[in-house]
Amino acid sequence: MYELFFQKFNEKVALSPQEQEQIKVYLTPKKLRKRQYLLQEGDVCKSIAFVEKGALRAYTVDENMNEHIIQFAIESWTISDLFSYLTAEPATYNIDSLEDAELVLITRSAHEELLRTQPKYETYIRLLITGAYIALQRRLSSNISQPAEERYTRFTDTYPAIAQRVPQHMIASYLGLTPETLSRIRKKMAERR
Amino acid sequence: MYELFFQKFNEKVALSPQEQEQIKVYLTPKKLRKRQYLLQEGDVCKSIAFVEKGALRAYTVDENMNEHIIQFAIESWTISDLFSYLTAEPATYNIDSLEDAELVLITRSAHEELLRTQPKYETYIRLLITGAYIALQRRLSSNISQPAEERYTRFTDTYPAIAQRVPQHMIASYLGLTPETLSRIRKKMAERR
């Protein structure tokens, strides 16, 4: 258990076996069924979730009941409503599972304790968030500067594993498009070759 | 000098006078004239810039020579091409000054040295990037889920100081709109009241 978690941790910051044991104590495993919620809007986000297996999404729901996908997370990715997690304010995102999933949770109190006692954990978190920030900046850049078809191509090129695993209407939502529009874009692309 | 920088640093992580002096050694002041580049696409981003005074922007230029603004930075904000800064790869963003500006620079070697020697610096950076990540996620969420007028309203509500200081066509660019479209949106809003 936690194999993938510690593999990825060690890729960022090398841990001694002892350090690894010390950190392990603060981790909580959790299984999630397909369609099950990890977090619902309005609740406080109680943990960061590292995905050992499965696929999840974070999304908002607008006044017309349309879902807007903020993030996908598959194996070795981390997902949460970070603002809610850090401030204990009500979450603005929903997080649910797209497949049966196995997660490694770090609760807020564990997080705080790890930050206090394990300097390498702080480094891990810093690098984790830095990487997420850079990826998000690129996605935003694509969103404000590219037309829909190029955004779609960028997505499938950047995240082929996700593109194959999640329903198309969710990719549309992630890109800020309606399912109909994405369907038509794909048709045009297919006709061109 | 560095007053605002240390004020903001202390708001995130409290420093003793000695720690402050130790950190000060690694900082470089820099003045920038309006329209002057801090970074040009293709160069390596050599420093993070904290804005003591003035206003800057980071942006990309697409094949049609259209500019797309990734970020604004006014007093107390930090700006850089983080990916280029951390990896020493060529920058994909341009950064230039919208007004005469006074900056505090942290070069990559200073950054690495500070990370090695000053645990509070790592905490500062972690909190800085976490805040930037959360803000960026909200901007993205707005971009994929809201129509242009609501995005504009959100922007002016969230960043009134920036909205007053930068040209409208740059706000349009930040929002992913043409200047003409933003002009028409503003006209409609004005006619409604």
Next chain:
DNA sequence: TTTCTCCCTTGATAAATGTCAAGGTTCTTT
């Protein structure tokens, strides 16, 4: 198997946004 969701596609039409072109204002530079 049958039924029921969920998902994708397609058509017709409407709405939003972009493009191109022109003119006018303000501010900066000479």
Next chain:
DNA sequence: AAAGAACCTTGACATTTATCAAGGGAGAAA
């Protein structure tokens, strides 16, 4: 003061994207 640059606005028109409505297929559940 004059010239130039940057910026904003407006109009006419094209393109992109959304909305509404319908139908079909694949896979899950009964």
